[in-house]
Amino acid sequence: MASILEFVRIQLGGRPLLVCLTAWLVLGAVQRVLGGRDNHKPGDRRFAGVLAFCAAAAGLASYVGLAVWYAADPHFFDNAEPTMPAVAWAFHSGQPLYLALDAAERYSHIYGPLAFLLHAWALELFGAAIGVSKAVGAAAGIGSLAVTFVLLRRAAAPARAAVMTGICAIELLLFRHYSYWTRPDSLEVLGVAAATLFAAQGGLASAAAAGVMAGAVLNLKFTGVLYVLPAFVLLHQSGRWKRVGVASAAALIVAIAPFALPDVSLVHYRDWLRTSAQTGLLLSTVRQNIEWACYLSLPLLFSYFGVSAAERTTGNWWSRAVLALALGMTGVAVAGAKPGAGVYHLMPFVPVIAYLCATAPARASAPVLTTSASRRGAIAFVAVAALLALATNDQFVRVMIERRQLDELTDILHFADTHGEPAEMGYGLTESLSFERPALVFRTGHYFLDQPAIREQQLQGIAIPNATLAALASCRITFWLIPKGEEPFSDRNSYSGRYLEPLYPPAFRQAFLAAHRRVEQTRYFDVWQCQPAAPRR
């Protein structure tokens, strides 16, 4: 079974549209072979409804179960997830959020300030622990489904809204754990769902709330504006330009406000964005993003053309919202093709697409999927989503079960308890052993080297500056924990364009080896201690 799912993930995982179209055509052929019988009987429709409900319930239960299971353990899956709590806590302890390009510390990313501030506030409120940061992501993921349900209820009956929310859960699971991880994407999905909900509600206060959410999404990532274009169409539909103006003003204030905080430099943030824009795009990723965008949009076709022409929505706003969605998805498909990016950038569109599907019939009680082709298409869509989500999450769960066998956190905390001086997580070849690094930042309030940032910066052509080497040599950090038996700072870049280039230049490694000695070992790490150079006579 595992090998079948592995085959599905590797061979079919990147081609959801082609797989779905094939399944759609095969279902049509099967139906023709079976005599073209179409299930219009009330009993068959009830059976299809029960099946859809079961699939949706399984999707929701799996989503919530996986999110809670993931949040309940301090191990991370992705290498940049620990960056969020680490940088957030360093900022909370007084370090700047965005450093100058040539600063000694290397941890600046192009995520907006809110991506870190929300974690910093949660860590302050509930205590500095990895679990708190993971809970932020899980709460955002589960919360986004709850908001999506409320949004869908505006246009559909409870049962239909519940089924559609469940299908949204399956769609989000296609992106492994990205919709509930600690990186900003989980917050973006929640923000976009909430912005759409407020925009659909009407009223000036709701328009302002939609603006606040849109501003938050824009602040999290500079591409955020592309996700909320349909929400602005909704605002225009309900209150013309007045509500659009109110929402835009609120969005602007929220997007800019975090830069008014001390240690959040807009100038440095702009510098990092500029350098990031220099990395170019991967055409193979553009193609993949477009294919995923088309796949995720398929339900719109089935919803609109699946109801009789007389029952279809006639509002201009709907077609405008679909156009805004297409514009946003196209923009994200291109912007999300930077090296290191990918299809998960399309995730925040899932609640928006669901809402447009729900509003495709003119009446909430209108029969949906009334044509044979739309029914087969919907079945193919859900079946492919469920299969690919199962394959993706099978790998995710297996990796996490393996990681859970290790207990690096106890090892790190024991080391920190028994050594008073500043310690930091270093990097060897096994990057996953560095994933508990926020634990040390929570103790010291200081963060020096973030390997995901260094990897990204190398891609942008930014070398590690001399200030970093000088800080290494001057023993700013007394102890470094390096994965046991591995060469310190020996990892290589995984991005195409810089593929397999050493992440740390020879000068860096020489500076480290000249100033540090391996002095002891813990269960999982070699401890390298800085040895200050002898004073000159």
Added chain:
Amino acid sequence: MTLHRVRALLLATWWILWPPFAALIVRLAMERACANPYDLLPAITSNPTWVSLLAALYVAPHLWLVAAYVVTVQMCDDLLPGPRALMAVWRTGWVRLALMAALFAVEYAPMPVWRFLGRVVGCRP
């Protein structure tokens, strides 16, 4: 804008989009068969100015095809229109639609096809 006008617009813009897109697809096919299929045209795609133009050239025909599909479905009210429906909706313009679709079939061909072709041609070890 009526569907007939959208269809006319699509047929007119085909002449602008298809030739450069065809050239790009042929070049990408060569890259996929003979070079790194995951880092296509690296000299151009690493240049922020050129890559914007290239992205526009690449994305616009996708939007064209999606629009053509939606127009077809809207006009014949069938989610999976057959050849007859296509000819009825597009009349003589169906050839342009078919030529565009052919380019997409090449562009979206699975990777093993390119590996095989690369070996057949002898440009891939």
